[in-house]
Amino acid sequence: MAVGTVLVTGGTGYIGSFTALALLENGYEVVIVDNLYNSSEVAVDRIEAICGKRAAFYKVDVTDEAGLDEVFAKHPEIDSVIHFAALKAVGESGEIPLEYYRVNVGGSISLLRAMTRANVPNIVFSSSATVYGDATRVPNMIPIPEHCPIGPTNTYGRTKVMIETVITDHIDAQRNNSKKKGEPFEKWNGALLRYFNPCGSHPSGIMGEDPQGVPYNLLPLLGKVATGEREKLLVFGDDYASKDGTAIRDYIHVLDLARGHLAALNYLRENKPGVKAWNLGSGRGSTVFEMIKAFSKVVGRDLPYEVVERRQGDVLNLTANPALANAELKWKTELTLEDACADLWRWVENNPKGYRQDPPAELLET
Numbered sequence: 001m002a003v004g005t006v007l008v009t010g011g012t013g014y015i016g017s018f019t020a021l022a023l024l025e026n027g028y029e030v031v032i033v034d035n036l037y038n039s040s041e042v043a044v045d046r047i048e049a050i051c052g053k054r055a056a057f058y059k060v061d062v063t064d065e066a067g068l069d070e071v072f073a074k075h076p077e078i079d080s081v082i083h084f085a086a087l088k089a090v091g092e093s094g095e096i097p098l099e100y101y102r103v104n105v106g107g108s109i110s111l112l113r114a115m116t117r118a119n120v121p122n123i124v125f126s127s128s129a130t131v132y133g134d135a136t137r138v139p140n141m142i143p144i145p146e147h148c149p150i151g152p153t154n155t156y157g158r159t160k161v162m163i164e165t166v167i168t169d170h171i172d173a174q175r176n177n178s179k180k181k182g183e184p185f186e187k188w189n190g191a192l193l194r195y196f197n198p199c200g201s202h203p204s205g206i207m208g209e210d211p212q213g214v215p216y217n218l219l220p221l222l223g224k225v226a227t228g229e230r231e232k233l234l235v236f237g238d239d240y241a242s243k244d245g246t247a248i249r250d251y252i253h254v255l256d257l258a259r260g261h262l263a264a265l266n267y268l269r270e271n272k273p274g275v276k277a278w279n280l281g282s283g284r285g286s287t288v289f290e291m292i293k294a295f296s297k298v299v300g301r302d303l304p305y306e307v308v309e310r311r312q313g314d315v316l317n318l319t320a321n322p323a324l325a326n327a328e329l330k331w332k333t334e335l336t337l338e339d340a341c342a343d344l345w346r347w348v349e350n351n352p353k354g355y356r357q358d359p360p361a362e363l364l365e366t
């Protein structure tokens with residue numbers, strides 16, 4: 001018997017696919033909805049190749065309430081949702097803000113409405129460390145605890161703050177409404193997971209990040225420098241107040257992050273806390289130069305880079321204080337930066353075209 005059945009929105013995407021895998025490996029059934037805007041259905045096959053279990057997949061847009069209703073009707077066993085589906089490019093969010101509010105905020109509202117109609121009470125939401133903005137503006141907030149004042153500096157971050165608010169208000173209201181009706185109110189729960197910088201791939205070399213457009217995150221770009229697809233990495237500023245002048249981030253292996261979702265879901269089901277926010281990070285900060293060095297080491301040669309101007313909107317330091325998740329969710333990161341770099345390189349080297357081309361047969365067989 002399955003432990004439970006989870007609807008994973010955005011489940012063919014990077015973090016969603018790894019979380020679907022972790023759920024299946026831990027006895028859950030998984031139903032994925034994704035409109036494939038930034039992913040490929042091949043992810044469902046790779047999940048199955050790794051764990052021997054298959055997730056149900058529906059090409060449905062999260063803003064399509066009727067489509068979501070149909071999925072819930074087909075799968076009355078769904079008791080929880082993990083909500084990844086979103087647009088996530090920070091720069092683009094400032095250029096087409098209405099689209100970001102429509103998909104991210106509008107899509108979350110549609111999802112919550114469909115969940116309510118289907119009487120599905122648990123939601124785990126992909127929030128982001130970006131909700132904190134520049135935490136160095138407030139004294140003593142590095143590493144960043146959950147009570148650090150919110151202050152997003154871009155449209156994407158503001159959509160995340162809004163969705164956190166919508167979920168909190170909705171779950172509160174559902175609890176109050178249930179109380180008034182004399183029904184069990186504790187069943188309505190939400191987890192707001194604020195991820196730091198996810199990275200890495202599956203150690204098998206057959207599952208990883210495969211964005212449809214041009215990547216803008218540090219590690220995927222380093223991957224492209226290593227394969228020769230890019231000539232060099234542009235380092236955005238070496239005049240920050242860090243030990244080597246480059247900005248500090250908390251890089252977290254996607255396998256650890258996926259386990260964090262499982263821990264949060266299990267916590268909601270067991271402790272019924274209402275809505276709570278948790279940071280998912282390692283607590284360890286690394287500079288851009290340290291990342292270049294770590295990735296160069298696994299590739300086996302120095303990767304070329306050039307220091308250029310700071311990128312607009314970047315902040316000095318986003319390092320998590322993960323103490324709350326460590327204590328309450330009984331979760332902490334286990335994999336190292338070196339693991340993330342080695343796994344990423346195995347993925348990039350064997351899958352230069354991502355999911356558009358099969359990896360070497362021997363990898364699929366193992």
Ligand code: NAD
Pocket residue numbers: 009010011012013014015016033034035036037038039040060061062063083084085086087088103107126127128129195196197198
């Ligand atoms: P991703 O783009 O790989 O995954 C998002 C998935 O959502 C994709 O498969 C995409 O096709 C799907 N999607 C987009 N719009 C949709 C819609 N309208 N209907 C249905 N599906 C839709 O991104 P990811 O890195 O896996 O991010 C997953 C979640 O985590 C997002 O909510 C993102 O904002 C959040 N997050 C990501 C990071 C990061 O650095 N990757 C950090 C913090 C938070």
Ligand code: WQD
Pocket residue numbers: 088090127128129130196197198216217218219221233234235236237247248249288311314318
């Ligand atoms: C990391 C570091 C760059 C590219 C973003 C979002 C955040 C979250 C994670 C979703 C920074 C430097 C990068 C390059 C560089 N996503 N860099 N040259 O900006 O910390 O966070 O992704 O929620 O919301 O803002 O991640 O990987 O883009 O950058 O020097 O070509 O690498 O300046 O210091 P970031 P990133």
